[in-house]
Amino acid sequence: MSAGPGIGHIGVFTSGGDSPGMNAAIRAVVRSAAYHGLRCSGIMGGYDGMIRDEVRPLGPRDVSNIIQRGGTILRSARSDGFRTLEGRSQATATLQRHGIDALVAIGGDGTFAGARALFQEHEIRIIGLPGTIDNDLAGTDRTIGFDTAVNTAVEAIDKLRDTAASHDRLFFVEVMGRDTGFIALASAIAAGAEYVMLPEVPQRIEELAAALARAEQSKSSSIVVVAEGDEEGGAAEVARKVKLIHPQYDMRVTVLGHLQRGGSPTVVDRVMASRMGVAAVDQLLQGARDAMVGEVCGQIVLTPFAEAIGHRKRIPDDLLRLMPVLAT
Amino acid sequence: MSAGPGIGHIGVFTSGGDSPGMNAAIRAVVRSAAYHGLRCSGIMGGYDGMIRDEVRPLGPRDVSNIIQRGGTILRSARSDGFRTLEGRSQATATLQRHGIDALVAIGGDGTFAGARALFQEHEIRIIGLPGTIDNDLAGTDRTIGFDTAVNTAVEAIDKLRDTAASHDRLFFVEVMGRDTGFIALASAIAAGAEYVMLPEVPQRIEELAAALARAEQSKSSSIVVVAEGDEEGGAAEVARKVKLIHPQYDMRVTVLGHLQRGGSPTVVDRVMASRMGVAAVDQLLQGARDAMVGEVCGQIVLTPFAEAIGHRKRIPDDLLRLMPVLAT
């Protein structure tokens, strides 16, 4: 395979909230670059590191033994500087100084918006990889980190159920997802929860209270999963409102929080991140830019950043309809 | 929704080798039946239990707290009796005795062959769910249990790598897959292995030996994943042959074995099994029979048993091509 349209040195970085599998993606980019005879550098701490010239060369050996690690060896941060024209000029100067002529950006919506600006203003060739636990990016069936985050949530809820069932208790569990309920819905189905509250679905506390009253007839304990962005105000608030209706319930609230971001990535996340990392380098070599690599129906698909940004993926209706059936 | 074409009592059973997620599927069938106002019974021990009349009623509460459990609460076994006309007649008599007028069969190839025979000889309406860790059934992107089995294998290999890296050792790890390399390939990619040997790909020991020699330059330890059905004869045999070429290597062989069948199912397996279990009841009510429920590109798809049986799914070429790139 040729070295592509003038690409000799690829930079890779992670940006925004970290997600499990980012290291697997970094490794794939680095190894794939080496496979094609290209140089590769890691930019530390996202766009901030690009501005501050925190760049280090990465060879195949530097990414040994990281595929199984949570977090990101390249660190991540949100960058205020990069939101300015000046910041992006400084970042571009860094890239030129190192001779980096193409980038792979691993992150979410905000990361891609930055990538777009860099391409439009400075013609930097960038391919994005969907690295976020939220799974709400259009253009890919799954984002890197989602599967791990849900498995982490479900393992935690499995433990809560042990104690819930021993005490005839009702647990409200808050999972991550400020704007979207993918994690909440998958967690609820997989954990055998009684009910789920999502940002996307207008919920009525009365409906939840009625479902709990029905469940009370036949079950000794119940789990309600609440997305942090739920319009009723998170798990604690939902619990407070249910208490007004069912004051006799023995309730507990647990907020799973940031532990959903960490942990060793699952196989789905490792394989997908590896595949996408290799595809990103392939795509750059074939002339692609200003676009995100995704996986749709098992195939690698390219979506222009312009389309990927701001188009939230929708919660699948059929999964939503499973809940009342499974909670029978 | 109407009660369907004369269906009032659904039987559910598991057959063949057990796989993680079978309990989630059973739960979904039972709850879905109750949701539709149907009776439901569990048949114990697969076709043998059908012959011996081991049937028990299952209500929503009987399947509480099982979604997270490995194995199958309905037990499983291979049945010699059911391979005879007489055995299948006895099984049919059992179903009639209990008034069971439709079945959900959870298992693999052999299970579906039995289901077909039962339908053809006795017009028993049966829908199959793909429950096998091997993932080689056509008509579904994934089988129930595959994701868990690979995660179990990869967690084990992650531990082996700790000790491999501490000692500069080469590990040959044998994973399940007598006729197919799905588990081996996914495990190898996700575990960051150096090389993988699959039944589907004619392998040359020389090629493996050369890859190991290259890896030696840059890495301190290596993992080779071997499918149990590999034509070279399993991990021990492959190791023996490599030793003839590289007598100086410090090698160890590990056969993961049956632990890949057990363990709490992953989210992918729980959600897919739940969805398929609900779909199986829906399909029966809509008149479907003699077919397997699968999930293709996120959609529920029905494949006639006649097509599903004997058509092995092929290993995706693009995943196979990842290996040399990622092992750079």
Place this chain on the structure above:
Amino acid sequence: MSAGPGIGHIGVFTSGGDSPGMNAAIRAVVRSAAYHGLRCSGIMGGYDGMIRDEVRPLGPRDVSNIIQRGGTILRSARSDGFRTLEGRSQATATLQRHGIDALVAIGGDGTFAGARALFQEHEIRIIGLPGTIDNDLAGTDRTIGFDTAVNTAVEAIDKLRDTAASHDRLFFVEVMGRDTGFIALASAIAAGAEYVMLPEVPQRIEELAAALARAEQSKSSSIVVVAEGDEEGGAAEVARKVKLIHPQYDMRVTVLGHLQRGGSPTVVDRVMASRMGVAAVDQLLQGARDAMVGEVCGQIVLTPFAEAIGHRKRIPDDLLRLMPVLAT
């Protein structure tokens, strides 16, 4: 071994907060009773079930396959009724009705106080087993559930560290322990935390703030473990106070909560619970009563309830002194 001083039927129950390993203890009591040719019954839901006559016979097979499960198959609850003379008389009547002539009570301080009252007022022979995650009972080196609870906490903190290290963040993690810091101290040492705040040690926020400032020089992320009963008011309150001193820190608070009570018990908890369960039956047969079985230096030791109640075990000073050394 003889059947002891007139003991023919042992009752077993769990009371108070559940803890992982209670099922292993129940199993050991039931199997040990069968081994000695005694009848055994389980009392459901602690003292409340004793009052309400919720008793069921338990044989060796009823406790198959439970050693690995969290929670308690006998359920647990706090009982207001049992705090009255009348409640305890009703409970005694239940025992007499079933011919139960000795009890094994699995729980903590409050459980043993109830057991004492039952012995003193009605001469019921009771042996207690220390089942609580808090580890603060005198008379035993470890309580059943402590090791599992700390491992659960540390696995969660390991995940938090992945994300903390990726973002240069400071995490305050609240673990269980209302009155005692055993879980907090062991979690902090095992998770490599920077600092720990315990109920037993008067803490100064200034000291914590100074330690964090020192750590900032050399580390990219820090974890502070806070016991829920910390006098400064829990993790959120501690974080708020640190923020006043170091407003520039990027902080997150996570409250692990009830998931520390659940999960499959560790080997330490399973082996100890098994051993104590067998010892409880042995002790009853040898005439012991009104006392708790504990394990001290690997030996089974009996401590009278009168001594065990209200004597909190102290945090070991030498473990406490490890913290500043290890956080160097």
Place this chain on the structure above:
Amino acid sequence: MSAGPGIGHIGVFTSGGDSPGMNAAIRAVVRSAAYHGLRCSGIMGGYDGMIRDEVRPLGPRDVSNIIQRGGTILRSARSDGFRTLEGRSQATATLQRHGIDALVAIGGDGTFAGARALFQEHEIRIIGLPGTIDNDLAGTDRTIGFDTAVNTAVEAIDKLRDTAASHDRLFFVEVMGRDTGFIALASAIAAGAEYVMLPEVPQRIEELAAALARAEQSKSSSIVVVAEGDEEGGAAEVARKVKLIHPQYDMRVTVLGHLQRGGSPTVVDRVMASRMGVAAVDQLLQGARDAMVGEVCGQIVLTPFAEAIGHRKRIPDDLLRLMPVLAT
């Protein structure tokens, strides 16, 4: 605290088979040295690295984020060279070249024998830490890595039981322990096995066969744990002999192998390793040498190498006696 009798620079290394928790011990030695104002260096690859002068300075930051990792960052190997007088002279020359005036050796029996020789021939001050999964060293209640190895074995057996129970099968599981049955016995108790075979106890296949026949009456599946060093010849051989007596049994054999050496250490191993690592530096500073640090009844205890070597710890009889009671 004073800098001790002329100690200014401590070397630390791991030797023999690796065990989980070695990194926690290394971290504690390095941090403790820094805390006392001493220099610290790591010697790579055990005694071989000492001969070949593979030494690198270690500061507090070099051991950040390793407490949770399996294996050993200092690598390990067996050394033939060190068994010669010349090899030990070369090793001593390396130490002098770097100004290393005291050593902490983490390993087992063989490691301590080497340490002894080094002390006797060259007066090198060495303190040993018991790092081996086998738990058979005298002078300490537990060795570093034992708790993790048993938990790994039991998690694997828990998975095997899922599938054993689904198929009415008998599993023979071989765990590590060439000369000693500590891992086997603890695994068997914690996994609820039917029977255990240890190197220390002369076993009769007839007794095992009879126990299995009894279990068959009441149980649907059984697990037999076999130590690799069992005199009957390992799990496969034991299974073969049982098959001669009970040809109708459906049996499977699993050899857990090296995965027991890897994995993230448990809390017990992390806390103990941390404590011992700090104690080793304390002891060196107080003038101790030629001895192993152990933990007995919760207290740090020093045992001269001469006593620690060759004195195997015995399997506790009372744990052994639990087996038939718990398998009732």
